[in-house]
Amino acid sequence: MTTNSELFERAQRVIPGGVNSPVRAFGSVGGTPYFVARAEGARVWDVEGTEYLDLVQSYGAIIGGHAHPKVIEAIRSAALDGTSYGAPTEREVLVAEAVSERVPSCEKVRMVSSGTEATMTALRLARGATGRTKVVKFAGNYHGHGDALLAESGSAVAHLDPVHSPDGVPGSAGVPPTAVAETLVVPYNQVPTLDDTVACVIVEPIAANMGLVAPVPGFLAGLRTECDRVGALLIFDEVITGFRVARGGAQATFEVRPDLTCFGKVIGGGLNVGAFGGRADLMDLLAPLGPVYQAGTLSGNPLATAAGLAALDLLDDGAYEQLTGTAARLADGLAQALQGAGLTVQVPRAGTLVGLFFGTELPVDYAGARGTDEAAYAALFHALLSRGVALAPGAYEVLFPGLAHTDAVVDEIVERAGAAAIAVAGAG
Numbered sequence: 388m389t390t391n392s393e394l395f396e397r398a399q400r401v402i403p404g405g406v407n408s409p410v411r412a413f414g415s416v417g418g419t420p421y422f423v424a425r426a427e428g429a430r431v432w433d434v435e436g437t438e439y440l441d442l443v444q445s446y447g448a449i450i451g452g453h454a455h456p457k458v459i460e461a462i463r464s465a466a467l468d469g470t471s472y473g474a475p476t477e478r479e480v481l482v483a484e485a486v487s488e489r490v491p492s493c494e495k496v497r498m499v500s501s502g503t504e505a506t507m508t509a510l511r512l513a514r515g516a517t518g519r520t521k522v523v524k525f526a527g528n529y530h531g532h533g534d535a536l537l538a539e540s541g542s543a544v545a546h547l548d549p550v551h552s553p554d555g556v557p558g559s560a561g562v563p564p565t566a567v568a569e570t571l572v573v574p575y576n577q578v579p580t581l582d583d584t585v586a587c588v589i590v591e592p593i594a595a596n597m598g599l600v601a602p603v604p605g606f607l608a609g610l611r612t613e614c615d616r617v618g619a620l621l622i623f624d625e626v627i628t629g630f631r632v633a634r635g636g637a638q639a640t641f642e643v644r645p646d647l648t649c650f651g652k653v654i655g656g657g658l659n660v661g662a663f664g665g666r667a668d669l670m671d672l673l674a675p676l677g678p679v680y681q682a683g684t685l686s687g688n689p690l691a692t693a694a695g696l697a698a699l700d701l702l703d704d705g706a707y708e709q710l711t712g713t714a715a716r717l718a719d720g721l722a723q724a725l726q727g728a729g730l731t732v733q734v735p736r737a738g739t740l741v742g743l744f745f746g747t748e749l750p751v752d753y754a755g756a757r758g759t760d761e762a763a764y765a766a767l768f769h770a771l772l773s774r775g776v777a778l779a780p781g782a783y784e785v786l787f788p789g790l791a792h793t794d795a796v797v798d799e800i801v802e803r804a805g806a807a808a809i810a811v812a813g814a815g
């Protein structure tokens with residue numbers, strides 16, 4: 388049998404850090420990552436045959452459960468017709484129509500291959516449309532790994548920049564200061580005062596890359612008003628919240644209409660997809676109609692559109708009711724189990740998303756999130772993992788309950804969390 392340790396050792400010889408995305412390396416929690424062999428529904432199995440109740444769900448790319456039969460069948464039958472053509476297909480039209488219908492602010496939609504590409508291009512489009520260069524982002528919001536937005540980006544980038552960095556300081560080596568010189572980083576949940584040099588404000592309408600931080604009442608509406616006042620565009624990064632917190636995303640929940648919206652994760656059904664959409668007059672500035680260039684060999688890929696359409700198809704109104712109930716059961720259960728064992732935790736919920744912070748107060752911004760106890764998170768993470776429950780291996784991620792997390796699965800997770808918490812409290 389191949390073991391996780393053997394694979395990790397081999398991986399580290401040929402892959403930097405042994406992983407293709409940094410948080411997977413367990414750097415912030417310590418230990419050896421489990422190498423997944425297969426997954427089904429709420430469960431994943433590693434190469435050693437160990438089963439985990441999975442709350443990672445590909446960081447939110449999966450919402451109907453792993454290997455959902457309808458998604459798998461859609462991919463299988465699409466693959467039989469070929470995997471990429473370099474010519475348009477009917478399913479690309481269906482995806483754009485599906486997005487437009489669910490998210491009315493997206494009058495037109497373009498598909499790309501990742502959330503990162505979606506935010507990069509939305510930014511370029513906003514700059515092209517306004518003729519301005521400044522971009523405002525919020526500390527602790529993650530928008531993928533494009534240069535201009537890699538500043539105080541939360542998620543795994545948090546482990547690279549342990550101190551609060553001033554404006555214009557990149558969150559990664561290799562990002563030239565000039566690339567973020569036009570990026571202004573401001574605190575989440577406070578409406579900044581803008582001027583007419585600002586091309587756009589980009590925001591996670593529910594922040595889910597510094598743990599889970601919901602917008603305070605009036606924050607998103609305030610951004611809309613302030614953007615309108617100075618003629619800046621408002622971009623919602625709904626890569627996590629899109630099609631997850633509600634059929635129409637966070638913008639439906641909070642009733643704020645952005646100019647542009649970025650998607651990823653759920654819309655790919657577990658395949659490599661991003662998309663962005665918005666006002667038709669803005670979207671028509673993209674090549675080939677307009678002067679803003681964007682392209683992609685695999686954009687609108689046949690397998691990815693098949694998977695995405697199948698995933699969206701699972702998400703009717705009943706599905707969101709179920710997901711909200713599941714998230715509430717998980718959040719309430721975890722709070723009781725962990726606090727009952729004496730741990731000082733906050734378990735916030737925003738719609739269908741659940742967070743987990745070690746601290747006495749619920750963070751409302753990045754400073755607050757960075758003030759929580761990462762070491763305590765790591766201890767609970769391992770206590771849970773050894774009891775067959777997989778959380779993301781980083782304190783700044785969130786929990787992704789999906790349609791496969793039945794009440795019985797949630798109750799099992801909560802019961803194991805209780806045992807894990809008692810072990811952690813006893814050790815501390």
Ligand SMILES: *Cc1c(COP(=O)(O)O)cnc(C)c1O
Nearest residue numbers: 501502503529530531626627651
């Ligand atoms: C994951 C994520 C991205 C980046 O998407 P990738 O597909 O990983 O490039 C962008 N924005 C948010 C809010 C995300 O959570």
